Amino acid sequence: MPMQRQCKIVQNSRLNPYAVSMVLEVGEMVPGTGQFLHIKCGDGQLLRRPISICDWQEGLLRIVFEVRGEGTAWLAERRRGEYLDVLGPLGHGFETNAKGRYLLVGGGIGIPPLLGCARNASGNCTAVLGFRSGDRAMLLGEFASCCASVRVASDDGSMGVRGFVDQVAREILETDRDFTAVLACGPRPMLKSVAQLAREFGVPCKVSMEERMGCGVGACLVCACDMADGTRKHVCKDGPVFDAEEVDWDA
Amino acid sequence: MPEVDLRVSLAGVELKNPVVAASGTFGFGREYGQFYDLGELGGICVKGLTATRREGNPAPRIAETPMGILNSVGLQNPGVDAFIAEELPFLRQFDTRVIANISGNTPEEYGEMCEKLSAAGVDLIEVNISCPNVKAGGLAYGTRPELAAEVTGEAKRHAGKVPVMVKLSPNVTDITEIARAAADAGADALSLINTLRGMRIDVDTRRPILKMNTGGLSGPAVLPVAVRMVWEVHTAVPHLPILGMGGVSGGEDAAQLMLAGASAVAVGTALFADPYAPLKVRDGLRDIAARQGLDKVRSLTGAVRPW
Ligand SMILES: Cc1cc2nc3c(=O)[nH]c(=O)nc-3n(C[C@H](O)[C@H](O)[C@H](O)COP(=O)(O)OP(=O)(O)OC[C@H]3O[C@@H](n4cnc5c(N)ncnc54)[C@H](O)[C@@H]3O)c2cc1C
Ligand SMILES: Cc1cc2nc3c(=O)[nH]c(=O)nc-3n(C[C@H](O)[C@H](O)[C@H](O)COP(=O)(O)O)c2cc1C
Ligand code: FES
Numbered sequence: 001m002p003m004q005r006q007c008k009i010v011q012n013s014r015l016n017p018y019a020v021s022m023v024l025e026v027g028e029m030v031p032g033t034g035q036f037l038h039i040k041c042g043d044g045q046l047l048r049r050p051i052s053i054c055d056w057q058e059g060l061l062r063i064v065f066e067v068r069g070e071g072t073a074w075l076a077e078r079r080r081g082e083y084l085d086v087l088g089p090l091g092h093g094f095e096t097n098a099k100g101r102y103l104l105v106g107g108g109i110g111i112p113p114l115l116g117c118a119r120n121a122s123g124n125c126t127a128v129l130g131f132r133s134g135d136r137a138m139l140l141g142e143f144a145s146c147c148a149s150v151r152v153a154s155d156d157g158s159m160g161v162r163g164f165v166d167q168v169a170r171e172i173l174e175t176d177r178d179f180t181a182v183l184a185c186g187p188r189p190m191l192k193s194v195a196q197l198a199r200e201f202g203v204p205c206k207v208s209m210e211e212r213m214g215c216g217v218g219a220c221l222v223c224a225c226d227m228a229d230g231t232r233k234h235v236c237k238d239g240p241v242f243d244a245e246e247v248d249w250d251a
Numbered sequence: 252m253p254e255v256d257l258r259v260s261l262a263g264v265e266l267k268n269p270v271v272a273a274s275g276t277f278g279f280g281r282e283y284g285q286f287y288d289l290g291e292l293g294g295i296c297v298k299g300l301t302a303t304r305r306e307g308n309p310a311p312r313i314a315e316t317p318m319g320i321l322n323s324v325g326l327q328n329p330g331v332d333a334f335i336a337e338e339l340p341f342l343r344q345f346d347t348r349v350i351a352n353i354s355g356n357t358p359e360e361y362g363e364m365c366e367k368l369s370a371a372g373v374d375l376i377e378v379n380i381s382c383p384n385v386k387a388g389g390l391a392y393g394t395r396p397e398l399a400a401e402v403t404g405e406a407k408r409h410a411g412k413v414p415v416m417v418k419l420s421p422n423v424t425d426i427t428e429i430a431r432a433a434a435d436a437g438a439d440a441l442s443l444i445n446t447l448r449g450m451r452i453d454v455d456t457r458r459p460i461l462k463m464n465t466g467g468l469s470g471p472a473v474l475p476v477a478v479r480m481v482w483e484v485h486t487a488v489p490h491l492p493i494l495g496m497g498g499v500s501g502g503e504d505a506a507q508l509m510l511a512g513a514s515a516v517a518v519g520t521a522l523f524a525d526p527y528a529p530l531k532v533r534d535g536l537r538d539i540a541a542r543q544g545l546d547k548v549r550s551l552t553g554a555v556r557p558w
Binding site: 001002003004040045046047048087211212213214215216217218219220221222223224225226230231232237251 | 275276277278281282283285286298306307308309310311312313314315318319320322324327460470471520522523524525526527
């Protein structure tokens with residue numbers, strides 16, 4: 001059940017020049033991996049901002065975000081001890097199984113929610129993490145601590161392999177396709193490539209989609225996502241995680 | 252503070268308090284029903300219904316603007332039959348008024364929907380002649396008096412005992428013209444305002460944020476326009492009750508609309524920032540009435556003292 005709550009910030013730290021990690025006291029809120037919070041970012045912004053749940057443990061919830069515009073800039077400035085007006089947990093997340101072995105594919109700010117997946121799975125997961133450049137890298141140590149293998153790619157080659165995560169994922173799948181599922185989060189073109197790849201190798205694939213939101217709870221219908229069957233579902237309520245086969249990638 | 256009677260009447264339908272959820276911002280009640288008892292509301296205007304299922308417009312469908320939002324949902328809904336079968340029984344569990352909002356492509360479609368909804372048992376029918384997002388029909392009905400009258404007449408002929416409330420578009424030169432046309436054609440109440448047409452462009456990509464390029468503006472930015480239009484319409488057709496809306500997020504905003512002539516108010520966009528906004532508006536109205544020593548909130552209606 002979603003709720004509205006004033007959540008105390010207990011930690012605010014920088015992961016790199018762009019990304020902020022924040023830990024919130026969320027009380028009785030019990031989120032699943034891949035769900036998100038809808039956060040009020042001051043009185044200047046009418047709309048809340050959707051931010052994925054990165055990790056959660058007994059009343060403490062972590063979010064990781066990059067500053068993009070005024071809302072996330074305001075959020076980044078909030079200090080320990082301040083309170084945030086939060087709606088959550090919202091949406092349908094990744095349904096991870098404690099015995100599952102997943103291929104986690106993340107790009108940029110799509111990486112944080114995959115950490116929760118890795119922690120909830122078998123310890124036998126492989127993570128492929130992509131950044132624009134090395135100075136934007138984050139959470140590498142934490143993925144390494146709960147995954148069997150972590151591979152890194154960067155667009156400019158300043159860290160890991162030069163290129164995109166789907167190339168690395170292809171190399172992995174060519175030798176080993178024994179994964180419970182591919183779980184992916186990142187920009188839409190990346191998700192599209194990963195979805196194609198998973199289909200080619202016959203591995204189930206779940207993707208976390210982004211869309212501009214209003215209510216965040218399924219009431220206003222602004223966050224439409226085109227489905228392969230010609231219908232339009234809603235990212236905040238039916239998603240953000242969808243089966244890759246359900247999505248109309250050509251829309 | 253003395254007890255304030257919050258009950259109001261809208262076209263003969265008694266609401267337990269003057270605060271209604273605005274059409275298209277509250278779905279069919281299920282989502283916000285997770286946060287509070289829907290029976291706390293005076294009424295619920297459901298998402299705009301059409302004769303058959305519609306998937307609406309492609310995303311992005313929302314853009315944030317200074318103290319407002321633009322939307323271009325385009326009437327995504329399951330169709331009137333699915334509403335009656337799957338959503339109305341749920342809404343009927345709550346002690347609140349159910350207002351069905353309808354949009355048609357032809358006067359006959361409005362008539363057919365009214366007949367079905369009247370038979371199914373809703374408390375009020377809100378005839379949307381103003382939705383700016385549908386290329387066919389919608390906008391034209393709300394901007395031309397003779398078409399507004401035709402649709403109103405057709406709705407009245409098929410709505411049976413259920414009162415018909417006509418929802419007016421602000422995207423006109425003189426809103427009182429349309430209001431009079433609807434009144435003369437038999438409307439039992441009027442609701443206003445729907446969204447104002449607007450546009451926002453991303454300067455770097457030179458693309459409009461909305462995939463449909465333009466959309467409807469709502470939220471606090473439109474409140475003064477809504478207050479002015481409610482006042483003009485109330486002055487032009489003082490015998491017709493008005494459901495006022497547009498930018499209401501607190502008791503003070505609602506009181507302004509009531510003073511301008513509204514019998515009740517709807518709250519829409521404010522929900523996105525605060526799911527509890529309608530309840531706060533209700534409590535704020537009660538506080539204002541109490542502070543002013545009023546024993547009933549309905550005595551605010553039309554009580555503005557213009558210069
Ligand atoms: C389900 C979901 C989960 C997300 N999780 C994360 C996360 O964990 N970490 C993170 O850094 N970012 C995440 N994002 C993206 C984040 O919501 C945007 O970066 C943020 O809304 C930008 O707000 P702003 O005011 O800083 O930017 P502005 O560009 O000024 O925002 C203007 C408007 O556009 C919307 N908007 C802008 N970019 C996006 C976007 N990419 N997706 C949706 N709406 C957008 C804003 O919400 C706001 O309404 C997520 C988005 C979604 C939909
Ligand atoms: C996302 C969204 C969807 C809407 N859908 C409808 C609709 O289906 N039918 C309708 O008559 N009005 C619709 N409206 C208009 C609202 O009911 C209301 O008239 C308008 O938003 C002004 O009120 P507000 O500023 O409180 O939101 C919609 C508004 C929004 C923001
Ligand atoms: S944001 Fe309102 S339905 Fe998704």
